[in-house]
């Protein structure tokens with residue numbers, strides 16, 4: 056049972072984090088909250104479910120998986136609360152099942168791009184990127200991973216623990232070592248928070264730096280992204296909002312107080328232009344970034360584009 060306010064708080068405070076996990080938790084919270092609304096009239100139900108959707112979507116701004124999951128879950132065509140709840144429960148179960156299966160598919164498709172002996176660099180903690188790495192390793196390929204620390208929240212520590220537990224040889228580096236170490240890397244695999252219609256990738260701050268260094272060194276960059284990480288509203292020219300987080304994540308607030316002329320910027324994500332990406336590995340296959348519109352149209356549906 057996912058409590059609405061508790062789940063929203065966990066997403067806001069990053070106890071639940073990573074675009075895929077956020078999407079699944081939001082879908083489950085919407086489903087479980089919908090179940091409590093059976094006594095409402097059709098009109099009251101609609102108002103209430105839209106309010107729940109707003110609460111969930113406002114928790115974090117960048118990962119489009121969150122509004123996509125909420126929109127796909129709350130969509131229904133019923134005229135009374137009981138039927139609407141049944142539709143929403145079915146939507147959520149389908150979304151969560153597809154999300155889990157998507158990781159397996161991404162793992163299998165992406166693993167084909169990994170050769171025996173490859174050294175893979177990854178950034179932050181992406182369970183889609185890790186699905187590819189683990190699948191290749193399970194296939195018997197002798198691979199190793201270079202994982203960035205991913206300041207300031209150090210999600211790289213989650214990655215190295217997960218890879219360690221899977222028995223995959225892993226090296227941890229600080230983010231600023233990326234360019235120096237790139238010569239030892241065969242390919243880069245990262246996850247996605249959002250992919251725009253032009254194929255640009257929005258992912259953890261520092262991703263574009265990996266892509267830049269990889270391009271300079273002529274190494275391939277793969278993005279592991281479920282189809283629900285593509286952003287329908289970018290078709291209408293909407294920009295993906297980059298989350299700005301607290302300076303407390305970067306520097307001790309007492310130290311900062313001593314320096315009145317200093318301010319801190321802490322953007323949590325950055326944008327990698329499509330030219331820096333070789334292939335996007337999705338649950339529907341591997342596509343070049345130029346095919347992002349096709350993915351949105353065929354696999355998400357243009358009815359998710361909000362024309363209001």
Ligand code: RUB
Nearest residue numbers: 072073074075181182183246247259
């Ligand atoms: C996580 C992050 C991940 C993507 C993809 O950022 O940038 O690379 O969300 O992850 P944060 P996944 O820790 O700020 O949420 O593949 O697990 O969906």
